[in-house]
Amino acid sequence: LEEITVEDSYTGPRMEADESGQLRATLDFVRAMLAAFKDEQLIHRRYAMEIILQAQAILKALPSLVDVDIPQGTELTVCGDTHGQFFDLLRIFDLNGLPSETNPYLFNGDFVDRGSWSVEIILTLLAFKCLYPAHMHLTRGNHEAKSMNTIYGFVGEVKAKYTAQMADVFRETFCWLPLGYVLGGKVLVVHGGPPVQCNASLDQVRKYDRNREPPEDGPMCEMLWNDPQDQPGMLPNKRGVGVAFGPDVAKRWLESQGLQMVVRSHEVKEEGFEVAHDGYTITIFSAPNYCDQMGNKGAFIRFDSDCTPSFTQFDAAPHPNKRPMAYAAGAWASML
Ligand SMILES: O=C(O)c1nn[nH]c1-c1ccccc1
Ligand SMILES: [Mn+2]
Ligand SMILES: [Mn+2]
Ligand SMILES: [Mn+2]
Numbered sequence: 001l002e003e004i005t006v007e008d009s010y011t012g013p014r015m016e017a018d019e020s021g022q023l024r025a026t027l028d029f030v031r032a033m034l035a036a037f038k039d040e041q042l043i044h045r046r047y048a049m050e051i052i053l054q055a056q057a058i059l060k061a062l063p064s065l066v067d068v069d070i071p072q073g074t075e076l077t078v079c080g081d082t083h084g085q086f087f088d089l090l091r092i093f094d095l096n097g098l099p100s101e102t103n104p105y106l107f108n109g110d111f112v113d114r115g116s117w118s119v120e121i122i123l124t125l126l127a128f129k130c131l132y133p134a135h136m137h138l139t140r141g142n143h144e145a146k147s148m149n150t151i152y153g154f155v156g157e158v159k160a161k162y163t164a165q166m167a168d169v170f171r172e173t174f175c176w177l178p179l180g181y182v183l184g185g186k187v188l189v190v191h192g193g194p195p196v197q198c199n200a201s202l203d204q205v206r207k208y209d210r211n212r213e214p215p216e217d218g219p220m221c222e223m224l225w226n227d228p229q230d231q232p233g234m235l236p237n238k239r240g241v242g243v244a245f246g247p248d249v250a251k252r253w254l255e256s257q258g259l260q261m262v263v264r265s266h267e268v269k270e271e272g273f274e275v276a277h278d279g280y281t282i283t284i285f286s287a288p289n290y291c292d293q294m295g296n297k298g299a300f301i302r303f304d305s306d307c308t309p310s311f312t313q314f315d316a317a318p319h320p321n322k323r324p325m326a327y328a329a330g331a332w333a334s335m336l
Contacts, residue, residue, distance in 0.1 A: 037120040055126035059176035080265030080284035084115025087319040109141020109191030113152035140177035141191040156327035193226030195219040247277035272299025289316035
């Protein structure tokens with residue numbers, strides 16, 4: 001990275017070196033980065049690379065399933081899909097505060113694709129992961145994957161805003177994102193759903209070798225792609241990947257693992273969230289007016305130390321005039 005020099009002509013936020021000479025994202029830098037992104041400016045690719053690679057090293061050291069405690073008297077906020085809707089992420093921070101050691105967050109996958117500010121979202125989340133590694137938690141979604149990012153806009157956006165090499169570094173980093181979290185020993189947080197068809201245990205997930213693109217079946221595939229259904233039983237998923245699982249299947253798997261509830265994302269909900277399966281399965285979705293057209297609310301959940309959920313809904317924020325998937329391959333063709 002040293003060979004990337006930050007030119008004197010660069011006027012954006014500058015990262016300072018710590019006492020060991022290592023460039024670090026301080027809170028002041030992250031605040032300045034948020035302001036720059038809000039003003040449709042970018043940070044220098046040297047600083048972007050530092051954030052991505054430092055976050056990658058932190059993520060790599062985690063197990064594939066991470067236990068997170070919510071100490072007495074504290075709360076943890078869980079957000080769902082954000083899908084490149086950076087100005088709605090800023091609204092979450094306005095409503096609920098910036099991430100900090102006293103205001104921990106878990107973002108439950110699908111950070112990128114669809115929305116045209118995916119780079120701003122993922123650099124923000126990874127920068128907070130570097131700043132507060134024990135208080136900013138990130139789950140892998142099915143959109144943290146090369147095949148999806150190539151089709152749904154993230155690769156095109158990174159190449160337009162930075163470089164193809166940076167797209168590769170993002171891809172390597174996504175492969176180290178944990179597959180799920182257990183809050184307070186009783187709530188599984190995962191992007192799609194629990195691995196009910198392969199019937200994997202929490203321990204098998206903890207040891208799973210996640211450093212790869214998502215496979216077509218098995219624990220990792222199901223955790224990124226499964227969906228709940230109202231009907232009892234299990235059916236092939238209409239998406240063609242993973243399964244649809246009923247209330248009986250959710251209850252049986254959760255009880256077999258000593259868990260009370262699964263919180264998942266992955267599906268748009270009109271109200272931003274949905275409590276299904278008699279409370280065993282919660283969906284949380286944090287991209288309001290999804291793709292500038294669905295008209296849905298966004299929502300996030302605050303869990304207290306007893307894992308009691310409180311829901312907050314919010315509407316879409318105004319954003320600069322750029323349509324969803326503005327950088328997707330072929331988007332340029334539509335402009336010719
Ligand atoms: O892009 C989405 O809306 C999405 N979010 N999670 N999964 C998808 C998806 C999956 C397959 C095909 C298209 C979208
Ligand atoms: Mn999604
Ligand atoms: Mn998804
Ligand atoms: Mn307690």
